[in-house]
Amino acid sequence: KAGVTQTPRYLIKTRGQQVTLSCSPISGHRSVSWYQQTPGQGLQFLFEYFSETQRNKGNFPGRFSGRQFSNSRSEMNVSTLELGDSALYLCASSLGDRGSSYNEQFFGPGTRLTVL
Amino acid sequence: GQNIDQPTEMTATEGAIVQINCTYQTSGFNGLFWYQQHAGEAPTFLSYNVLDGLEEKGRFSSFLSRSKGYSYLLLKELQMKDSASYLCAVYNQGGKLIFGQGTELSVKP
Numbered sequence: 326k327a328g329v330t331q332t333p334r335y336l337i338k339t340r341g342q343q344v345t346l347s348c349s350p351i352s353g354h355r356s357v358s359w360y361q362q363t364p365g366q367g368l369q370f371l372f373e374y375f376s377e378t379q380r381n382k383g384n385f386p387g388r389f390s391g392r393q394f395s396n397s398r399s400e401m402n403v404s405t406l407e408l409g410d411s412a413l414y415l416c417a418s419s420l421g422d423r424g425s426s427y428n429e430q431f432f433g434p435g436t437r438l439t440v441l
Numbered sequence: 442g443q444n445i446d447q448p449t450e451m452t453a454t455e456g457a458i459v460q461i462n463c464t465y466q467t468s469g470f471n472g473l474f475w476y477q478q479h480a481g482e483a484p485t486f487l488s489y490n491v492l493d494g495l496e497e498k499g500r501f502s503s504f505l506s507r508s509k510g511y512s513y514l515l516l517k518e519l520q521m522k523d524s525a526s527y528l529c530a531v532y533n534q535g536g537k538l539i540f541g542q543g544t545e546l547s548v549k550p
Contacts, residue, residue, distance in 0.1 A: 329483075358538065360540075366542075367528075367540055367541065367542040367543055368484075368528065368530075368540035368543075369540070370537050370538060370539065370540075373536070373537070380536065381535060381536055381537050383537070415483060415484070428472075428532070429474070429486050429489065430474075430486075430538060431486070432476075432483035432484045432485070433483060434482070434483050435483055
């Protein structure tokens with residue numbers, strides 16, 4: 326079974342630009358979560374999508390948004406980039422069944438975003 | 442608020458045993474995960490605890506006490522390849538996975 330894939334793996338942008346990152350979950354997984362990882366803040370939850378709907382949201386400004394398609398693939402968008410947005414963006418997929426208390430998340434390799 | 446605490450870094454010797462502690466205060470509890478993350482790579486799943494007690498998986502064991510908001514990851518027979526960051530994460534009541542800052546473990550020969 327193929328793992329979680331993310332594209333692109335590396336990205337360099339300048340302040341004020343916008344960026345779109347893509348995540349393809351493991352086949353059969355319906356939940357995709359996005360995280361931002363920085364040395365100072367660690368892994369921080371951005372949002373979760375399940376069946377094309379945002380099911381959960383972290384404490385990030387509205388410049389961070391996402392969506393999920395009918396095939397469970399997900400994209401996240403960051404508009405008006407700031408220097409502080411430089412980070413590793415990880416997505417993770419899971420079955421997403423809220424009825425089960427065990428819902429392991431499988432992480433993709435991440436997209437390394439550098440904002441200059 | 443949500444708070445997960447782990448030591449920032451630890452050092453241990455090859456062949457030894459090391460215990461990485463994690464304490465948490467979250468809005469509800471639906472399970473605790475431990476992940477391993479090597480530099481430049483994605484986190485990989487190590488263990489999951491939802492009930493009190495010890496879960497053993499090869500060289501790795503994880504313990505949970507829900508009443509104390511406490512967990513630990515025990516690594517036995519340390520190998521050089523175990524040098525990595527170890528992340529403690531809790532599923533809160535709202536279904537969010539909250540991560541600690543991670544513990545950077547260095548294994549020395």
